[in-house]
Amino acid sequence: MVNAGDRVGAVVFDDALTVEIEPHRSRKNVLRLLEALIERNGALGLDRGIAGDAARINTVLEGVARRATHDWTVVIASDFHGADAATQRLVKRIARHNDVIAALIHDPVALELPVMERTVVSDGRLQIEVDLASARTRAQVEALLAERFRQVRRLEAELDVPVLSIDTTGDVAGQLRRALGFPAARAAGGRR
8 A cells, every 4th residue: 555655544542542643645654553553452351451442433433434535445353342333323424435444343253152151251351251061141142242243244244345354363464465365475485
């Protein structure tokens, strides 16, 4: 993108903080963006004191909708926690005059829960012990996760926004290459 003369910027956020990187045509700006992603990712964790805020995705998307007025490429990379009907409206508003791609970041364990008794789950402030061996508990958790996936898939079905599925345990760069239709990267030492 930078080599093509495009400006690159970002809004990197979690439940507590938003970092805005103004769009510029420079590799230095891309590095700033990557540093912000690494920093925000490093701030995640159960014992970091970040309180969950399900509405945060909509707050951030409202800001993006105000800025991305026409002919932008907007990539929304998120776990889409808190996505709802308002998220759909905001993405529709952004997609009206821009190209939008959604990247659903997910943990594959969420798709196939392990059968475990007495598993502790936390949102960073509160924790609860759940029995994942219980069929009722598994059904409730799986229904919650399935609804999140359905919400994101609606972006694709109703708004014609492509949704890339990114597995947190896999090779992210390789997944992106495949999802975007690029050939696999060659091994180190090979010609490019």
